[in-house]
Amino acid sequence: MPRYALAPTLLLLGSLALTAACATGSPPADSAPSVDGPSRTGGNDTGTQVDLSKLKGVNIVSDSSTDRSCPWATSYPDVPGADAMTAAMKKDVEGRLAAFLGEDTGGQATGCGGMDGLEGPELNVSFSFLVASGDVLGVRLGTVDRTSNADGLATKAYWYDGAAKEYRPSPGLIADGSRDAFVSAVKKRLEKREGVTPDTVAALDDQENRDVYLDDMAFTADGDLKVDFDRGTVGVPPAGRISVTLPKATVTPWLSDFGSRAQRQTTDPDDKLDLGAAHTPAPTVAAQPDPGEDTTDCSQVKCIALTFDDGPAAPETGTLLKYLAQYKARATFFVVGQNVATHPDIVRAEMKSGHEIANHSWNHPVLTNLTPTQIRSQLERTNASIKAATGKEPTLFRPPYGAIDGNVRAATSLSPVLWDMDTLDWKSHDPAKVAQTVISQAQPNDVVLIHDIHPTSVAAIPEILRTLTARDYHFVTVSHLRATM
Structure with missing residues (x-):
């Protein structure tokens, strides 16, 4: 050495x-951790601010290498009481790392594992808090994978319902009976966007894969619902990352009970987070x-x-x-x-x-x-x-x-x-x-x-x-x- x-x-x-x-003020605590996609310098923020003092006993699960030829770093939060959500993030992060290292393809070298030691590939998974208030927790993971064919940036929102003690993917913000109406509204807004093609919009009609497309949804500080799509998901790759925002008045009638609570805790947060954790922080x-x-x-x-x-x-x-x-x-x-x-x-x-x-x-x-x-x-x-x-x-x-x-x-x-x-x-x-x-x-x-x-x-x-x-x-x-x- x-x-x-x-x-x-x-x-x-x-x-x-x-x-x-050097900056002299404290940055917003929930600012996306600089996944630094080509269309954003600050990541995928919704404009809210989370008071991290509410997160008693939180543990940041981090790991990284120091290998310059195969650099990777991953992190996600483990919040007491939200075990099911932590398990979902853990599974996704470990899956991304295994794919990057070429460990999930039956022995065939892929990703960083197939680059023959050359510099260039990189995997970085980081997090930001969307909501941490009352019985609602929202976390966004931002992934930069420089072995990707697109821009390498992918984001996904994870939600936890403390009242039901269940992990909720983003579509869980919408009531079951309102999802068709919600998707129709999203499609109408997408159809007006440059770079969006009819066949990519039609992919949202596939109910089996719909949740994959709608995996990054969060509320703004005003209560609007913002839906973000990774590059190449609903538009041609040159169009970059695409997002649509549905106004509060439009989306509120379609929200599930959990979605309504998530919206309220975003716009008018409580003084503390209580997910019913059984252990002492x-x-x-x-x-x-x-x-x-x-x-x-x-x-x-x-x-x-x-x-x-x-x-x-x-x-x-x-x-x-x-x-x-x-x-x-x-x-x-x-x-x-x-x-x-x-x-x-x-x-x-x-x-x-x-x-x-x-x-x-x-x-x-x-x-x-x-x-x-x-x-x-x-x-x-x-x-x-x-x-x-x-x-x-x-x-x-x-x-x-x-x-x-x-x-x-x-x-x-x-x-x-x-x-x-x-x-x-x-x-x-x-x-x-x-x-x-x-x-x-x-x-x-x-x-x-x-x-x-x-x-x-x-x-x-x-x-x-x-x-x-x-x-x-x-x-x-x-x-x-x-x-x-």
Whole structure:
């Protein structure tokens, strides 16, 4: 593994173009996590805002690779009480990942698995909250699959009915007896759209496949119902993504009981979300004692910088903070913006415990595949979420997969950080192997890449801290390492 973290990134500091001012306000909590389709810069928002403080005990299920030749990252929320909806998202996400890796075709290599190690393919699945109020939960998953023949962007809305304790696909917003009238209204609006052909519109008459076409429906803040279609679904691919919006007055008579409640909770949300969860939500992560000013001189003693990517995660990050505190070890957390927006309390605990918070993009895309505007959005939205949680903006960022080029450098004033040692913990999920990798390969001034979203990786930390401390290593933040080398 090449050791290239510090020297190149220090050289980059002088060449970073200061062209992007960091956002200072907190972004809407429910903004689609920058799936960044060609026809949208902000994803597939409906214009509503979700108060994430209502989501007690939520867990973000995340996973990713660090393989530049086959980059993938997936995430979706697990909200207490909405187990059936979580299971539906899990099944869809695992199916997409298996297809991307070529694992669901009877051994025939497809997707990333059939690209012979060439760079180019990418899979990214991220989420946004549509509604989280009363007994209604709505989540949208946005998928970018760059092995697709279309634009690679697909979106799907998932709904949970807390009163009935059932998962509802988008068509469940419409009463059974009103679906034909609803579809007719959608078709009329589609027929007026450029790029829509009669045969594609007629596909909505097929009741067996209708739910597949109508899988992304959500209400706007005014109560209108917006229906989104992936590129090539109801129109020719050059027409791009197509959406239609039915006014509140038109659609309200067709809504099911659940649809009516979802509409009301979107336009006039309750003070809290109550899905009838049987278990008690996890407690808030507590900050550990701050070790105080770090006077370590890394030019005189052996230092190492442990860095943790893709969090924060509950409860894994809280457990990690306790392990680090036992050795007065400092670390740098490269956090993902959508997780920061969901778990700001954990990020505050990281900072109050004496650790460094840094930017790892909003939802872990390959930044070099994005436009300059999209790159800025990824980093600035995450900066804003970090500042909202901690009161401070970060100074460092780590490009997912280490993918960086001139466009990425020019889009931000943040200093890039790569790594010297990749534990490949996302592959092994073996605490002993992760610990042995760090212990056997550690060299002074190394920057080590680990993920705090994996409980197996967190479980490896005590052995790493214990063994390297006995070898007179000091655990410092990346910024401190840079400043004292």
